[in-house]
Amino acid sequence: MKFFRCPAVVRRGALVFCGVLGLAMPVAAEVPREADAERLATLRKEAQAHEHGEGVPKDYARAVKLYCDGARLGDAEAQFNLGWMYANGRGIERNDARAAYFFNLAAKQGHVQSQKMQRFVGEATAEVPDCMRALPPADDGAEVMVPRSEAQKMVVGLVHQLAPEYGVSPRLALAVIRSESNFNPAALSNKNAQGLMQLIPDTSARFNVKKPFDPEQNLRGGLAYLRWLLAYFEGDVSLVAAAYNAGEGAVNRYRGVPPYAETRGYVQRIISLFKRDDHPFDARITTPSPELSRIRLTRGG
Template structure:
């Protein structure tokens, strides 16, 4: 029976277009113990959260978490609470977040119990989408699919917060703003150290093999090596594009060659959506840079 459950789970992961690498071991075990209908909803929600092409990705995830919450899933209730806590996809509402954490805690959900230590519980109803078969309210348009990096980081579970200290340390070495690095990590991998894309981008900052080789990263799944390589590349891009954050971020996604070719942000929907997501979390247009690292992009000569 356990073998059959694993096979069925693998099929669900494939259908939902979620890579095993995007799920932690804890998530795999948690999802595998859910009934099939809930497991499917959770996988679809995770898939939505990783869809950088969809401006409503976080709201779509909230829809699936609402459905699974109505079916009694403590994991879905916790994840919906996290969305309300950070304002991702749905309006930020600490009371509704606390209500969801409290509901999941009654089922013994450990992360929810820990989150209740950080929010003040008040007597409020659950979100309408949990009480009835209705759509969740969308976040205001300007925050429809992202939260600021401060909001995002505030909602990180404790078992991922060690990454913040690592980013702070390494970013300081390379003189790159840690908030920019965290914003890129949040969009690239959602802080999953084992994340791997279909294009073989790996780890927290989703380094492709060529970039890993370029910046001497031997093991892209090692968090420290991955962040060092990603931040070193980001520092180079900031120098190459003379501190223009949008161009550097676009190049991080599509490569500096593509940015040069199109004389700006490439017209690829994925890249444009990627830049929007990072900029919404890190709304800074210009970053300091070290002009001795590299010659600037030819874009600036063409612009005069």
């Protein structure tokens, strides 16, 4: 059986009439803070754009990832949309038990359409989906940086706002920023690395950063690069840090952390600040490094 969403309900979150269910329904659970609501709305809007191909190429995998980010943060509408995708096998394998899991989450928040859908999908899975699991403990980065100025507080706030959109731990992002620019949005290296996350022009172009000294644009570019590196090196933080410093080509060439004093010191700093050597990654972002198996073999792992 296929299920249908009322487009107006999904897109606007208003009280509207849905012909499929034959009743008017409020579809969005209220969130406690305005900042949270804005963040969830941004995630939801981007997810819907990728699901429906509105202004961007249709990308169901990306839509699922973004909906799950919102679902994990408590957005009832994202929980419903994700349940609907699982119930219909829309771009992903149909899974009624997982659909029920997300419908149940939204229904508990009073999401009426999810309550109606519960009877069609049966029992919910008892297993928590991977994307709903919390990032590593101590993820907030409090020990990495204690803001000393309003400008630094702004940067830390932006990191906490943006990093979850990219599936990157704020703590890892803050470790990179501290090591790269010491939280200076105007930082410029002698190699022309620019801004908070010290993006070189090629990296800025690769991740569509037009204004590298704009804090938000720079953070988005750096976070997108970290997300890509995490997928490319399957969450190995040492390799990710080495690649961020010296380039993924150098890591592949040396089949591990390159023998550069600067890069090895950089990797040690990142690990000491992040306090983990692994990080969750999204395997859908890119295929892994062709050298990864050899790197692991060399390490004996």
